[in-house]
Amino acid sequence: MAAAALRDQLTALLSSMFSQGLVDEQFQQLQMLQDEGGTPGFVSEVVTLFCDDADRIINEIATLLEQPVVNFDKVDAYVHQLKGSSASVGAQKVKFTCMQFRQFCQDKSRDGCLMALAVVRNDFYDLRNKFQTMLQLEQQIQAYDPKQQ
Amino acid sequence: MSSPHVLVVDDTHVDRHVVSMALMRHNVRVTAVESVMQALMFLDSEHDVDMIVSDYCMPDMTGYNLLMEVKKSPKLAHLPVVIASSDNIPERIRKCLDGGAKDYILKPVKIVDVPRIMKYI
Numbered sequence: 001m002a003a004a005a006l007r008d009q010l011t012a013l014l015s016s017m018f019s020q021g022l023v024d025e026q027f028q029q030l031q032m033l034q035d036e037g038g039t040p041g042f043v044s045e046v047v048t049l050f051c052d053d054a055d056r057i058i059n060e061i062a063t064l065l066e067q068p069v070v071n072f073d074k075v076d077a078y079v080h081q082l083k084g085s086s087a088s089v090g091a092q093k094v095k096f097t098c099m100q101f102r103q104f105c106q107d108k109s110r111d112g113c114l115m116a117l118a119v120v121r122n123d124f125y126d127l128r129n130k131f132q133t134m135l136q137l138e139q140q141i142q143a144y145d146p147k148q149q
Numbered sequence: 150m151s152s153p154h155v156l157v158v159d160d161t162h163v164d165r166h167v168v169s170m171a172l173m174r175h176n177v178r179v180t181a182v183e184s185v186m187q188a189l190m191f192l193d194s195e196h197d198v199d200m201i202v203s204d205y206c207m208p209d210m211t212g213y214n215l216l217m218e219v220k221k222s223p224k225l226a227h228l229p230v231v232i233a234s235s236d237n238i239p240e241r242i243r244k245c246l247d248g249g250a251k252d253y254i255l256k257p258v259k260i261v262d263v264p265r266i267m268k269y270i
Contacts, residue, residue, distance in 0.1 A: 026257050030167065033260065037174050049163045080206065084235050085163045088257040 003144035010137040013130065020093075022127050027090025044138065047131045050089040054124050057082045058117070065113055075113060076105035082120070093123050153270050154195075157181040158188045158203040158215060159233075164256070168202060168233070171263050185210035189218055192225055199270045204256075205234035205241065213245060220249045229269035233258055 017023050034042040061078050064071060083098035085091075097120045104112030155177050159165045165181040172179050180198075182188050184207060192198060201219065203212035212232045219225045232245045235256040242253045251269040254262050 026259070029260055033167075033170050033174060037170065039170070042170055046163055046166055049166055053162060077208075080235075081161065084206075084256065085161055087235060088161070088163045088167050090257075 003141055006137055006141045006144070010134065010141065013134055013137065017130055017134075022093050022130065023090045024092035025090065026087065026092075030090065040142070044135050046089055047135065050085050050091065051128050051131065053085050054082055054091075054094070054128075057085075058121055058124060061113075061117055065110065065117060070108075070110055070113070072105045072108045072113075076102055079105060091124075091127055094120060094127060097123050152176045152178050153199040153267075154178045154180065154197050155270075156188060156191060156198045156201045158183075158185060158201065158207075158212065160184060160204065160207040164204065164233075164258075168258050171258060171260055172202075174260075175263055175267055177267070184208075185212070185215040185218070188215055192219070192228075198228065200266070201228055201230045202266065203230065203232055205232050205236070205245070213241075213248065216245060216248050216250055231266050231269065 017027075030043050030046055034040065057078050061075055061082075064075050064078070079098050079101045083095055083102070086095035086098060097116065101113065101116035101120060104116050155172050157165055157168050157172070157179055159168065159181070160183050162183075165183065169179040169181050180191060180195075182191055185203075186209070188201070188203070192201075201215070203215050205212040212234070216230050216232065219228055219230055226249075229251045230249065231252045231254060232250045233254050233256050234241065237255055245253050252266060254266065
């Protein structure tokens, strides 16, 4: 595929991510930092760090919720962490889900937490798929244009 | 004048990366560490730090604990400290500012926050 077509595909993907509320203006800030700083790999690095972090935190939460006696304060601390990383990368939908999740932690509701975990996991996997597609497109575009390397 | 040196303290990898990048854009040298303990060790061995930007919520010791350690040390008390937190809690903000923090910024840190905090150097 020609570079121009790949670029169109990337632009369409990004605008759909914005219009669906998956990402917000913080994500735009990261793109600006990357473009103005002349550091092409920055967004990809931050997105990768976020995905690794979120994946780890979600697994930790799942383990905690499987315990016979759930330590809701510990669950809440992890959700707070996930909310923070989501906010920093501009993962708006995951951030909002975390805010609801924290309410269930405060209510000490295991069922509520399990439901919120399923939602956050789903939102995160959806976002991660889109981020991965985004990074692949960027790589393909760069392969066409060695000046951007 | 050589570029200023800022110590970034945050337990979240994503945040360390984003804050460092936003600062480096302003020709700042950044050292990023993931705990208050590491920050204190670094401050003990390096003497050219011009400012500290620290997260509030961290396990073991918080950004406020770091602020207190810095302010009670005759060697470090002059250093400007900026606290960053995702929680907009008025009592916490007041506690940090009363404790000698130059500023309390809400996370996520935005590009426009950087020129503001650079003025404290």
